[in-house]
């Protein structure tokens with residue numbers, strides 16, 4: 001059974017991160033929010049598996065220990 | 069010519085009960101001649117249970133109310149002996165279009181599944197719906213059945229006793245009392261009966277207002293359901309256009325929360341809004357204009373001793389998804405056969421507790437679905453609005469986002485999973501027709517399965533022999549053998565057998581599956597009938 005992959009999986013992480021930030025360049029806060037929402041929906045559909053999506057929804061909630 | 073909703077259909081007549089020395093006892097009294105009270109009365113009369121329906125007025129529904137009915141309620145109307153009149157008059161639609169801002173973002177074809185007698189949905193004004201139910205009541209009266217509608221008679225108080233309910237009725241000629249062994253309260257969302265018994269009705273109010281208009285218009289809009297999110301003619305809000313028979317069009321315009329209802333309802337404000345939507349040259353006449361706030365709520369329990377709640381009195385939903393009248397018909401579909409067995413003394417009163425289990429399950433499903441639609445149409449937070457708009461933006465070019473668009477999920481019947489009435493299952497048979505599920509229609513020779521079963525316990529042997537009849541301690545079971553070979557499209561095979569060659573199904577009087585097996589066994593059927601009648 002597949003689980004949410006939280007180990008390193010993106011090749012050239014610095015490039016991806018730069019692309020992500022660049023995608024928001026010049027956008028207003030409202031446009032950025034809308035962009036993020038579209039991005040989440042596209043990625044969620046690509047993953048598809050409901051169990052993994054549920055795990056991701058949970059994983060995103062967790063804050064690093066010691067920060068509450 | 070006066071309109072049907074202006075015509076008294078069951079005017080007040082003095083009843084002999086009013087002159088009786090002591091309150092007259094009836095097996096069942098129904099409060100309310102709305103769609104649900106009428107359906108309850110018809111079902112009882114078909115079972116030869118005398119019934120009195122009491123309504124405070126004498127006409128069909130007033131104002132813009134239900135227009136859309138799903139397949140399952142049509143099958144129930146068939147069982148009640150009157151489906152054709154509804155379907156013949158109705159408008160059938162299949163294509164839906166969704167607009168966002170100025171663009172059409174996609175369209176969907178409902179593509180109803182083949183091999184069903186009835187279409188997926190029809191549109192019909194609620195006043196016709198009730199009119200046709202009254203026709204059926206009149207036909208039953210002509211056959212000599214004891215069913216009576218007492219118009220202009222208002223239930224003023226109810227007094228539950230141990231083995232009956234005492235009811236006070238106000239009429240134009242004063243009040244009188246009568247007794248019912250059982251009382252079914254189909255008195256609508258504001259249910260006076262609920263208040264008289266001091267019972268709760270808990271849920272959510274959606275902070276939004278909708279202008280609902282029915283207009284009569286000669287227009288060449290196609291017979292489709294059009295839904296707009298944030299259109300230029302109703303900025304930041306939604307709109308709906310849907311066709312009904314006789315060139316009547318239903319229009320819903322979302323107005324938002326902080327509005328002046330009286331102002332918005334005035335024709336001088338309504339007409340420009342409608343012209344902005346329909347075009348400056350559109351020629352139409354207003355039939356009704358109302359402003360609604362929607363709610364989703366239900367009673368904690370639908371059975372309170374000998375008082376049973378059904379329809380809007382028991383549960384209320386927002387209309388997105390057409391679940392109000394649709395689910396109310398499923399309530400009485402579920403209730404009446406049980407009540408009949410209890411009245412006949414063959415089943416214990418506790419059988420009626422399964423009405424609570426099964427229909428609360430249905431109500432919760434409907435409330436969940438219609439809350440989700442309402443939350444999509446009226447996002448309740450900034451982030452929910454952001455995601456909603458993201459879905460709509462993506463839907464135009466990406467197919468995956470279209471199923472996320474929620475302008476109302478049309479009503480499908482509940483499967484009563486986990487019901488105490490469910491009997492044996494053979495899990496190798498198709499899940500869709502498992503115990504608790506409503507009949508899934510299929511062609512049987514020149515007939516339809518839905519027309520062959522119902523109103524009694526029915527054993528169906530598919531490609532295998534079952535006895536023609538059986539008496540299970542006072543409960544009559546009829547049997548019939550059908551063959552999947554006659555259905556060359558394989559619907560029966562696919563829906564009831566799957567990979568197997570034969571099966572035996574036991575259907576309840578409401579056409580839900582009670583139990584199923586590969587082979588017939590009398591003992592197994594007896595056990596299942598006892599379980600399904602609360603005698604196990």
Ligand SMILES: Cc1cc2nc3c(=O)[nH]c(=O)nc-3n(C[C@H](O)[C@H](O)[C@H](O)COP(=O)(O)OP(=O)(O)OC[C@H]3O[C@@H](n4cnc5c(N)ncnc54)[C@H](O)[C@@H]3O)c2cc1C
Nearest residue numbers: 100102103104124134135136223255256379380392393394
């Ligand atoms: C805008 C709108 C759109 C809708 N669209 C749909 C749709 O497309 N599909 C759908 O399935 N549903 C729809 N509905 C819901 C549907 O109209 C209701 O679910 C349905 O009318 C419920 O029927 P009922 O018999 O339970 O109650 P009602 O229709 O409210 O009937 C109650 C009856 O009880 C009588 N009564 C009340 N108190 C007393 C008393 N004290 N004594 C005697 N009689 C009394 C009243 O006179 C009335 O006749 C819609 C509703 C609205 C408002």
